[in-house]
Amino acid sequence: MYVIAVYDVNEKRVGKMLKLCRRYLNWIQNSVFEGEITPVKLQEMVVEANKIMQKEEDSLILFKSRDARWLDKEVIGLERMSTDNFL
């Protein structure tokens, strides 16, 4: 499946979340990641994210699509590397 993940966490936890998401997805902007991932791997990422996050303060939003072709991506302005997948 294809996933877009966006987190908003307290500054103290940004580093950990960034590192975690990079293990599973491609970094495309600030706190935004995308990529193909299996449901099992995604579940694993969510479990790990829950260990890092403080529920009252942090959030992680996942947009899931069965196929990346159902989504059309457009980047306006600065385009970051979208291939820094450190898996």
Next chain:
Amino acid sequence: MYVIAVYDVNEKRVGKMLKLCRRYLNWIQNSVFEGEITPVKLQEMVVEANKIMQKEEDSLILFKSRDARWLDKEVIGLERMSTDNFL
């Protein structure tokens, strides 16, 4: 069409971008918006965004889907209001 918009702009321009995106979409997290929008309205938003953004420094990413049902959204942790559409 259904759109997810995520921006990463210099602090100085965050206020303007927030205000702009809120005019067209629903705010769901930090710099993340989503909503149903017509292609014409989206184009209008992009034109306005281009006036605010500095191309070398800022970015706006749009994920477009013909139908919101093709995307499954999951929120982990804090869920913000998703109904603050000020259109």
